[in-house]
Amino acid sequence: MSGSTEARPVIGGGAKIGRGVFLATTLGGLSSLWWGASVWSRISRAISPVESLVPLLPSGGWRIYTVSGSLPGFDPSTWRLELAGAVEQPAALDYRQLLALPKATQVSTFHCVTGWTVRNVAWGGVRIRDVLAQVRPHANVRALRFVSAEHPYDDYLTLEQASLPDVLLAYELDGRPLSRAHGAPLRLVIPDMYGYKNVKWLTRIELVPQERLGYWEQLGYDQDAWVGRSNGYRS
């Protein structure tokens, strides 16, 4: 070892430490594919009181995923939620009628299938049954199709899934009207399923005899997007 300062330095003569740093970092990073999420969920739970005071992650950890060229806009004077499909008489709610329905609030966790999670999301909105009370469905209705203003995004829930107690049509997020990025003015919230089932920019709910494949499901994602037990995940 040519360690002394007097010795003429020899290129590459010292201890081979650089490759160790490289390998340790690479292997540590790759292994985090297995432990990263559980460690991060512990950390984020620990810092969540701080996070509410000092936002450490941009926009509270949300990412905005879209599938088309631009985000749908919202004009309260022209927006309608259509209720159609296998019903006696199609109906539509405008924004004011929507807000006049009984309001429900909940705090739930939002899981994206790509791995990120936002805890303690305060939603405000209406329960699906209160919206469906506007129409008289045919006897063969078994599922709902949720159509987004972001063409061609849509997704389905069975009536059973849609009647889970914490399924919400949300028009408020954290006490404020839903922003454009979060699906203004109305989005579906089903906390037990990954985000791609939580259709944003809702403009139409169709009552249908059976579920079909939604936008991401046609691209290979699971039809039932249960958090922790679908899309290759096991909790």
Add this chain to the structure above:
Amino acid sequence: MTRYVRRFSRTERALHWANALGFFTLLGSGLVLYLPSLAVLVGRRPVVKDVHFWSGIGWIALLTLVALGGDRRGLLRTARELDSFDRDDARWLLGRHAPQGRFNAGQKLNAALTAAFTVLFLVSGLLLWLGERDTRFRFASTVLLHDGLMDAALVLLVGHLYLAVIHPATRHALRGITAGTVREDWARRHHANWKPE
């Protein structure tokens, strides 16, 4: 008259700037995908995704081309230089004054970390891309790794830019990576153990 000595070969400089070009293209397109405010402003997510993905492929391809098409033997020598830490490097890392070679110990660490980050960026990025197409490639932590790498790489980048562009004692190094040469007296002061050819 000011005397200059050669610090970086043409291949080394080309590799550095190819890396910088790729990194900034990926950082820009990546931030549009990552930050909601930018995502809303720009829109066109599918296009931005394609730009980001193909920039990543282009980045690695460019690095490979420069490395293979340039002075390969010189690069291997540089890699050996970056790999080896002597007692002076250890002293330097402990915050003591110690003469340094062509690369100081901090630069060697930065190189090792940056190389590892490149591999991890590539692997996690490919997994994100493949995972969207096939559940077998889907891991709950891929996106965390990719984002965490960006945070760590940004810390390194900020330090690197500060030392290379702002800090008065060290910013002369910028000349080395652009023109290839640095002042001899500067080299003697900052890299006393380096004997330029």
